[in-house]
Amino acid sequence: MLDSAKKVPNSCCADDTSATSPEPGTARVALVGNPNTGKSTLFNALTGARQRVGNWPGKTVEVAWGSWRAGGEGAPPVALVDLPGTYSLVPRSPDEALTRDLLVDRAAQGRPQLAVITLDAANLARNLYLLAQVKDTGVPLIVALTMTDTAAARGIEVDPQALAEAVDAPVVPVLPRQRKGLDALATAVRHALAEPRPCPAADLGAAVEDAVRGLAGHISSEEPELAARHPARWTAVSLLSGDEAPRVGGALREAAVARARALATDHGSPDARTQSPESPESPESPDQRLPTRQGFPHPESPPSQPSPCASPHEDAELLLAEGRYLWAHRVHTAAVRCPAESRATWTDRVDRVLTSRWAGLPLFLGVMWAIFQATTTFAKPLQDGLQGFFSGPVTSLAVGLVGDPDQGGWLPGLVVDGLVGGVGQLLSFVPLMAIMYVLLALLEDSGYFARAAFVADRLMRVLGLPGQAFLPLIVGFGCNVPALSASRVLSDRQHRLLLGMVIPFVTCSARLTVYVLLAGVFFGNDAGTVVFLMYVLSIVLVVVMGLALRHVLFRDSAREPLILELPPYRMPALRGVVLQTWQKLAGFLRTAGGVVVVTVTAVWLLSSVPAGGGRGGFGGVSVAQSLFGALARFIAPVFTWAGFGEWHASATLVTGFVAKEAVISTMAQTYQTPEAGGGAQPGTLGTELRATFEHASGGHTLPAVLAFMVFLLAYTPCMTTIAAQRTEIGAKLTAVSFFLQLAVAWALAVLVFQVGSLIA
Numbered sequence: 001m002l003d004s005a006k007k008v009p010n011s012c013c014a015d016d017t018s019a020t021s022p023e024p025g026t027a028r029v030a031l032v033g034n035p036n037t038g039k040s041t042l043f044n045a046l047t048g049a050r051q052r053v054g055n056w057p058g059k060t061v062e063v064a065w066g067s068w069r070a071g072g073e074g075a076p077p078v079a080l081v082d083l084p085g086t087y088s089l090v091p092r093s094p095d096e097a098l099t100r101d102l103l104v105d106r107a108a109q110g111r112p113q114l115a116v117i118t119l120d121a122a123n124l125a126r127n128l129y130l131l132a133q134v135k136d137t138g139v140p141l142i143v144a145l146t147m148t149d150t151a152a153a154r155g156i157e158v159d160p161q162a163l164a165e166a167v168d169a170p171v172v173p174v175l176p177r178q179r180k181g182l183d184a185l186a187t188a189v190r191h192a193l194a195e196p197r198p199c200p201a202a203d204l205g206a207a208v209e210d211a212v213r214g215l216a217g218h219i220s221s222e223e224p225e226l227a228a229r230h231p232a233r234w235t236a237v238s239l240l241s242g243d244e245a246p247r248v249g250g251a252l253r254e255a256a257v258a259r260a261r262a263l264a265t266d267h268g269s270p271d272a273r274t275q276s277p278e279s280p281e282s283p284e285s286p287d288q289r290l291p292t293r294q295g296f297p298h299p300e301s302p303p304s305q306p307s308p309c310a311s312p313h314e315d316a317e318l319l320l321a322e323g324r325y326l327w328a329h330r331v332h333t334a335a336v337r338c339p340a341e342s343r344a345t346w347t348d349r350v351d352r353v354l355t356s357r358w359a360g361l362p363l364f365l366g367v368m369w370a371i372f373q374a375t376t377t378f379a380k381p382l383q384d385g386l387q388g389f390f391s392g393p394v395t396s397l398a399v400g401l402v403g404d405p406d407q408g409g410w411l412p413g414l415v416v417d418g419l420v421g422g423v424g425q426l427l428s429f430v431p432l433m434a435i436m437y438v439l440l441a442l443l444e445d446s447g448y449f450a451r452a453a454f455v456a457d458r459l460m461r462v463l464g465l466p467g468q469a470f471l472p473l474i475v476g477f478g479c480n481v482p483a484l485s486a487s488r489v490l491s492d493r494q495h496r497l498l499l500g501m502v503i504p505f506v507t508c509s510a511r512l513t514v515y516v517l518l519a520g521v522f523f524g525n526d527a528g529t530v531v532f533l534m535y536v537l538s539i540v541l542v543v544v545m546g547l548a549l550r551h552v553l554f555r556d557s558a559r560e561p562l563i564l565e566l567p568p569y570r571m572p573a574l575r576g577v578v579l580q581t582w583q584k585l586a587g588f589l590r591t592a593g594g595v596v597v598v599t600v601t602a603v604w605l606l607s608s609v610p611a612g613g614g615r616g617g618f619g620g621v622s623v624a625q626s627l628f629g630a631l632a633r634f635i636a637p638v639f640t641w642a643g644f645g646e647w648h649a650s651a652t653l654v655t656g657f658v659a660k661e662a663v664i665s666t667m668a669q670t671y672q673t674p675e676a677g678g679g680a681q682p683g684t685l686g687t688e689l690r691a692t693f694e695h696a697s698g699g700h701t702l703p704a705v706l707a708f709m710v711f712l713l714a715y716t717p718c719m720t721t722i723a724a725q726r727t728e729i730g731a732k733l734t735a736v737s738f739f740l741q742l743a744v745a746w747a748l749a750v751l752v753f754q755v756g757s758l759i760a
Helices: 039-047 094-105 121-136 148-153 160-167 182-194 206-222 224-229 232-241 250-267 312-335 346-354 360-402 410-427 430-446 448-455 457-462 467-476 480-489 493-505 509-552 574-608 627-642 647-658 662-670 685-697 701-714 719-729 731-759
Strands: 027-033 051-055 062-068 078-082 114-120 141-146 171-173 672-674 680-682
Touching: 027 039, 027 094, 027 121, 027 182, 039 062, 039 078, 039 141, 039 182, 039 574, 114 121, 114 182, 121 141, 121 148, 121 232, 121 312, 141 160, 141 182, 160 171, 160 312, 171 182, 206 224, 206 232, 206 250, 206 312, 232 250, 232 312, 250 312, 346 360, 346 448, 360 410, 360 430, 360 448, 360 509, 430 448, 430 509, 430 574, 448 457, 448 467, 457 467, 457 509, 467 480, 467 493, 480 493, 480 719, 493 509, 493 719, 493 731, 509 662, 509 685, 509 701, 509 731, 574 627, 627 647, 627 662, 627 701, 627 731, 647 662, 647 685, 647 701, 662 685, 685 701, 701 731, 719 731
Parallel strands: 027 078, 027 114, 114 141, 141 171
Antiparallel strands: 051 062, 062 078, 672 680
16 A cells, blocks of 8 residues: 555645655554544654655645554564544545555455554543444554543543453553653554454344355355455445445445345334434444444343335444444443543633634634734844854855855856845745744644634635635635635535635635745834734635635535534644654745745846846846846736836746745745945845836835735646645646636726825
């Protein structure tokens, strides 16, 4: 399964861009579990910085895998795969389908040697249904019992030994944030890999087990090739419930129909009314029901009679689901002791405010405003210091090494005018990105972002999208590329297409660097508020464009309930925050650095070629008289009504199409000015920008700057995002999105400038 790799679009916030195969013979261990059970936290604790992110071979689903030395530093590494969180092995979205594909649909040699399933001790009943399904696959299994501290705070006692006996698999309590239990888990994994034992299936009741065993035996004897490729029990369960099973002949399907009919007729089919009053509403499929802690069918509830309108498969499917719930009830009863009355934890009390109908959204906006204000305030002195470092000592060193660009020569021009000026300007924003990533990691690690998705559910439903759509949008504030990949969590294809068209309106971190530069130059102490308002405008654009697209292109999209596990609030772990920040910052620098170097070189090359009446040979012409300047002047009149119809501004937007990170480096390159003392050094960028916007806007400088920022927010995203968008929504809708964004950006920029110039 890990023996091939597939390239994925570059992301400015991923830690790597491809899934690389491990060494031959490396043991493969899969981390499986419901969302928000501590699975990814455990993965980070076990693998540390030895991680990769990329598309799964043969799939368009992005996963993380890493090298874990389960036996200590001298032991051979284990390839640990963090699979997407899922509530069921009956998938409703592409990322859930990957978990089933790995555990079931792949041939035996492609499946993992071991699965580690995370169970939340504080909400064990919700997790046991998935465990019952995983046990049907026969993959050797270890249970990692997480959130034991949260369970204790709620007065819930889980006996690991009793749980191990009830599920017939090793159980290891772990607290990955405190790095507790990791050695014990490593020991259990080593033993399981050394002496693999297929995990026994959950007992679903005599009637169901007779039908499943009979059909599994038929598969083993009559369809040996099918049994060799896929677990016979899982195939039998799938056929009884009417699910698709690969490469199954007609005779076997007829046998499955006969057994399903006999099971439903002889033993009756359960009805939704057999569930306890506390159980949640059933979604479309029984396999998607999520039991609450008390939400099991009563073990003595008599089954109702088969529905006369239901197919044999539907009745058998309900019986299978009821069997899993009853098994989960028995396990829960054997291993868990709950208090007579639920304790209200401090998480519950805080949630009454942060997730309330009226206070939730304003508080979220307030938190985001505080982040942007803190980012711009703390980063400014660090940025100024780095800018002085590159424009001073680094430039002088470059002049000393390669020569003075004023004396001619292509190498001094490329190094001093191009690389030092452009790349140096971008690198001066590293403190800004680092502070932003730290603050966002703190919010994510504390559990607050899940509340933000809950609060936004009502807003998402206005667009016809489920609340889960808010999570990809949050990811989009870092980078649009992984946000497009994250849209696969939605089960409905229409929802994924709609979300894929509005995600590029989310302002990514690459645009943030330009906002901060312009806001700092033109708005002074109000820079943080201006940047925050750009993010608010981004959200407004997502809502407005989502509404428009929904009524024009996606009128038939279905509505889905929000299924979201809210993790408890936790003190962010320093190690986790540092690791997340470093991964994102390193990924940004890797991608942005490569793109910017290429773009800077291309801009310098075009700026060195004379155009029209430009005087001087190659490398001896001013930027304004170069081929690049001619292209920028050709485009500039389009933006006259927006107040920035000047070639310096339009030049940055051209390279911004390649990557928004290149906007600042292009600004630095186009404003190169000779200074006394030798060498062509970056001029004072703020002074040049003020002169440009004042001249282009006819004195209405601030409206023109705001119009430029709005255009940058809304216009066509970078080429990498377009490539990812094409993968997710297809070429036709990507083309529609491309031209729609250009039109919307131009119209908004003109509107902002024209109205602003009347008011100012």
